[in-house]
Amino acid sequence: MGRKTKKNTKGNQASNSPTQGASSSKSSVAVSISELSKSSKRDLSELINNLLEICSKPLEFRTKELEDYPDIYNLVDKIQQIQSVLSLPEHNRHQDFPVFIKWLNDNGVSTTAVEIVEFEGYGFGLKAAQDFKEGDRLLCIPRKLMMTVDTANESALGPLIAEDKILQVMPNVTLALHLLNERFSKQSFWKPYIDILPSQYSTPLYWKPVDLQHLKGSPVQDDAVNQYRNIARQYAYFYRLLQKNPLANTLPLKDNFTYENYRWAVSSVMTRQNQIPARDGSRSTLGLIPLWDMCNHTNGVYTSDYSAEDDACECFCLKDFSVDQQVFIFYGPRSNGEFLVHNGFVYPENEHDRLCFKLGISKDDPLYALKSEVLEKLNIAPSRSFYLHKGRFPVDGDLLSFLRVFSMDEVTLKEGYIDGSTSSPENLDNLKNEDQIVNKENENKVWSFLQTRAQLLIKAYTCSLEEDESLLQQADVCNASKMAAQLRIGERQILQNMINYAEQKKDELTSASN
Numbered sequence: 223m224g225r226k227t228k229k230n231t232k233g234n235q236a237s238n239s240p241t242q243g244a245s246s247s248k249s250s251v252a253v254s255i256s257e258l259s260k261s262s263k264r265d266l267s268e269l270i271n272n273l274l275e276i277c278s279k280p281l282e283f284r285t286k287e288l289e290d291y292p293d294i295y296n297l298v299d300k301i302q303q304i305q306s307v308l309s310l311p312e313h314n315r316h317q318d319f320p321v322f323i324k325w326l327n328d329n330g331v332s333t334t335a336v337e338i339v340e341f342e343g344y345g346f347g348l349k350a351a352q353d354f355k356e357g358d359r360l361l362c363i364p365r366k367l368m369m370t371v372d373t374a375n376e377s378a379l380g381p382l383i384a385e386d387k388i389l390q391v392m393p394n395v396t397l398a399l400h401l402l403n404e405r406f407s408k409q410s411f412w413k414p415y416i417d418i419l420p421s422q423y424s425t426p427l428y429w430k431p432v433d434l435q436h437l438k439g440s441p442v443q444d445d446a447v448n449q450y451r452n453i454a455r456q457y458a459y460f461y462r463l464l465q466k467n468p469l470a471n472t473l474p475l476k477d478n479f480t481y482e483n484y485r486w487a488v489s490s491v492m493t494r495q496n497q498i499p500a501r502d503g504s505r506s507t508l509g510l511i512p513l514w515d516m517c518n519h520t521n522g523v524y525t526s527d528y529s530a531e532d533d534a535c536e537c538f539c540l541k542d543f544s545v546d547q548q549v550f551i552f553y554g555p556r557s558n559g560e561f562l563v564h565n566g567f568v569y570p571e572n573e574h575d576r577l578c579f580k581l582g583i584s585k586d587d588p589l590y591a592l593k594s595e596v597l598e599k600l601n602i603a604p605s606r607s608f609y610l611h612k613g614r615f616p617v618d619g620d621l622l623s624f625l626r627v628f629s630m631d632e633v634t635l636k637e638g639y640i641d642g643s644t645s646s647p648e649n650l651d652n653l654k655n656e657d658q659i660v661n662k663e664n665e666n667k668v669w670s671f672l673q674t675r676a677q678l679l680i681k682a683y684t685c686s687l688e689e690d691e692s693l694l695q696q697a698d699v700c701n702a703s704k705m706a707a708q709l710r711i712g713e714r715q716i717l718q719n720m721i722n723y724a725e726q727k728k729d730e731l732t733s734a735s736n
Contacts, residue, residue: 257477258304266304267465270458273297277455291447294454295431298481305480310421315346318417325414326513329367335360336549338516347518347548354543361537363511365501368535369412370509372501374400378407382469388459393508394491395456399475401510402487406474415512423489424566427453429702436706439683440713441578442559449563457484493565498535499528511535519561520550521573557609558712568708575612577716579679581621582606583628592635596627599639599650610676612712616720617672619654626653626660629667634660662731669731673724676717687714 258266276293319338326333339349354360371393375383379400383389389396404410422428426437426446437443464470464479475483491508494515500507514526514537522540529536543549553565555574562568582605583593594604600623608621627635638660639645652658659665690707693699 258307262304266301269297269301269304270461273301273454274458274462277451277458288443288447291434291450292431294451298454301481305482308478308480309482312421315418315420316340318414322414322418322512326367330364331362331367331513333513336513339548341518341548344518344548346516347550348513348516350543350545350547350549353545354539354549356539356541358539359536360539360549361514362529362532362534363514363537364532364534365498367412367415367512368498368509369397369401369404369415370498371396371400371507377403378473379403382463382467382473385467385469386463394495395460395488397495397508397510398484398487398491399460401490402478402483403473403475405483405487406478408474412512415510419490422486423493424701424705425489425493426450426563426702427485427489433700433702433706436703437709439679440559440706440710442562442709445559445563453485453488454481456488457481460484496526496535499530503530517549517551519553519565519567519569521571522550522552524552524554526551558709562705562709566705568705568712570708570712572712573612575712575716576609577679577713578607578609579675580605580607581624581628589630589632589635592632592640593627593630596630596635596639596650597624600624600627600653610716610720612716612719615656616716616723617656622656622668623653625668625671626664629664629671630660634664656727662735666728666731669724669727673721673728676720676724680714680717680721683710683714685710687711690714 273294276290276297279290323333323338335350335352335354336348337351338346341347341349374380374396377400379396383396389399401416404412405416410416426434427450429446434443434446437446461479464473464476470476491510494510495508496511496515497506498509498511499505514535517537520540525538525540527536527538528534537551540550540552553561556564556572557574557576557578558568558572559578561572583590583597587593590604597604600620602620602624608624609618610616610621611618627639630639637645638649653660690711693707694704694711
C-alpha cells in the first residue's frame with residue numbers, strides 16, 4: 223500500500239524499556255462544552271496573536287530553537303489554562319470497543335480472526351484468534367470506513383479547504399481538522415472509530431520542558447522542539463482562520479478548537495496516517511484505517527497492500543502467528559528518533575536505526591565553488607543532513623561521497639571531477655563506493671573526520687551509558703525519561719560503532735601503505 227508515513231503510537235519493546243503504549247487507555251468523547259467569557263476570549267486572542275508572531279519568525283531573526291522554546295511553551299500553557307474549562311471528560315477506551323467492532327461488522331469487516339487486547343508494555347494491540355501462516359490475509363478494511371483527505375474534501379470542511387492554500391498543500395493538517403470536526407459532529411459516521419482513539423499520546427508534543435531536557439545531546443531534541451513550534455504555529459493560524467472566516471461559522475470544530483483538541487487531532491493523525499490510492503486512482507492520499515491501525519510494530523517487511531478490485535486495504539501476515547499471540551506489522555525503515563518524535567516510542571531492536579547529523583561546506587572555504595560543483599553532479603547539497611547507520615556498514619554512499627569531496631584539494635577536484643577531458647561518470651560513481659578510494663591521503667582524512675565527529679557527539683551526552691542502562695531498570699522513572707535513555711543508548715551504540723569502523727579503515731590504509 224505504499225510506505226506508512228506516521229504509524230500507530232504503540233510498538234514492540236524489550237521488557238526493560240519504556241512502555242510504548244504511546245497512548246492513554248482512556249478516550250475522550252465529544253460532548254457539549256462551556257462558553258468562554260468575553261474577557262477570556264480577549265485574553266486568548268492576544269495570546270494567540272503573540273504565539274503566531276513568535277512561531278513565525280524567519281530563521282535569520284530567530285535565536286536558536288531551544289532558546290525560543292520556553293517562550294512558546296509558556297504562551298501555550300497560558301492558552302491551555304484559559305481553555306481548561308472547555309476540556310472534555312475522559313472515559314475508558316475499553317468500554318467502546320464492542321460498539322467499534324459492531325460498526326466494523328455492520329460495514330463488512332470480518333473480525334473473527336483477531337481480538338483487541340491490552341498487552342503489557344505495548345498498550346492495546348491485536349491478538350490472533352486463530353493460527354496464521356506467513357502471507358495469510360489478516361485484515362481487509364474497505365475504503366468506506368477510512369477517513370481520508372478525499373472524505374475531508376467531501377465533508378462540511380470542503381469549502382474551507384478549497385479556499386485555504388495551507389490546507390491545500392498540507393494533507394496531514396487537513397486530515398487532522400477533518401478528524402476534529404467529525405469528533406464534534408453528533409451524527410458522524412466515524413463516531414465508533416473516533417471514540418476508541420486514545421485521549422493523549424506519549425510523543426514529545428505532550429512532554430514538559432523538564433522532559434525535553436532528557437534529550438540533551440541527541441539531535442532528536444531539535445526535531446522535537448521544531449515539531450512543537452510548528453504545531454503551535456499551526457494552531458494559532460487555524461484558530462484565527464476559524465474565528466474570522468464565514469465558511470467556518472457552521473463547523474462543529476469552530477467552538478471546540480482548543481490547543482488540546484488540535485494537539486490530539488494532529489497526534490492521532492501523525493501516529494496513524496497511511497498513504498492509500500485516491501478514489502480516482504490518479505495519486506496517493508492520506509487516510510486513517512480503522513482496526514488496521516491497532517497493530518504494533520516489529521522488524522520485518524511491508525505486508526500491506528491496496529486491492530483495487532475490492533477497494534480495500536489488505537494486510538498480510540509478515541510471519542507465522544499462533545493463536546493468542548500478538549500480531550505485529552512493519553511500520554517502515556525509520557530511526558528510533560523518528561519513531562519517538564512521530565509515534566511516541568523507541569524500539570530497541572530496530573534494525574533500521576540511524577543517527578542524523580548535519581554537515582556543510584563553509585562558504586569561506588576557498589574551494590567552495592569547486593566542491594559545490596562536484597556535489598551538484600552527485601545531487602548532493604553543500605549543506606544538509608546525513609546519517610550514520612546501525613550495523614556493519616555505518617556509512618552510506620551519500621555521506622562517503624560528500625566527505626571525499628569535502629576533503630579534496632584543488633588539483634584532485636579539477637582533474638578528477640571537473641575537467642571534461644579527465645573526469646568521467648565512473649569517477650563520480652566511485653565516490654560512493656568504499657572499495658574505490660580517491661587516494662590514500664583523502665581517504666585517511668575522511669575516516670579521521672568521521673572518527674573525531676563521532677567522539678565529539680558522544681561527549682555531548684550529559685550522562686554515561688552505564689547511567690542510562692541503570693535508569694531503564696528503575697521502576698519509578700517516568701516514561702519520557704526511559705524513552706530518552708533508550709534512545710541515547712542506541713545512538714551511542716551507533717557512534718561507538720562508527721569510531722571502531724573508522725579506526726579499522728585507517729588501519730587498512732596503513733597496512734596497504736607498508
